[in-house]
Amino acid sequence: MVFELIQKSAGAGVKLEPNCVSVTKSGFSFGANISKVFSKPFAEIYVDMVTKKVAFKQTDNRQTGYRVGKSGRNVNVVSKVVARISKGVYTATLEKGMLIVKVPEITAITEKIDKEKSEEKEDVSW
DSSP: OOOOOOOOOOOGTTTOOTTTEEEEEEEEOOOHHTTTTTTTTEEEEEEETTTTTEEEESSSOOOTTTEEEEEEEEEEEEOOGGGBBBOOOEEEEEETEEEEEOOSSSSSSSSSHHHHHHHHHOOOOO
């Protein structure tokens, strides 16, 4: 019999490594080195469905950005976007002013909306 260790998420009381991003059911948490990069109050979230990457770019624009919260030395961003991204802890890189994380899976952002619209059309009762 071969046992495999189950890794605790950063949200379970585990210290997050300095260059990592944790994706949990409530949002994103950033390690200490990454937290130093966030000096603005909001972060825009970008998703590349082809390469399965999530990118964060700091901004002052509250219309396009999600609020950046601070918890001790770590920074977090709460967003419903995480429902479409594989949960786990990933190493981040800084490229062209954006923090980039490669994840194993991203569900189509419009998939749920399309499904809900098709169900509404089918559920026509006279």
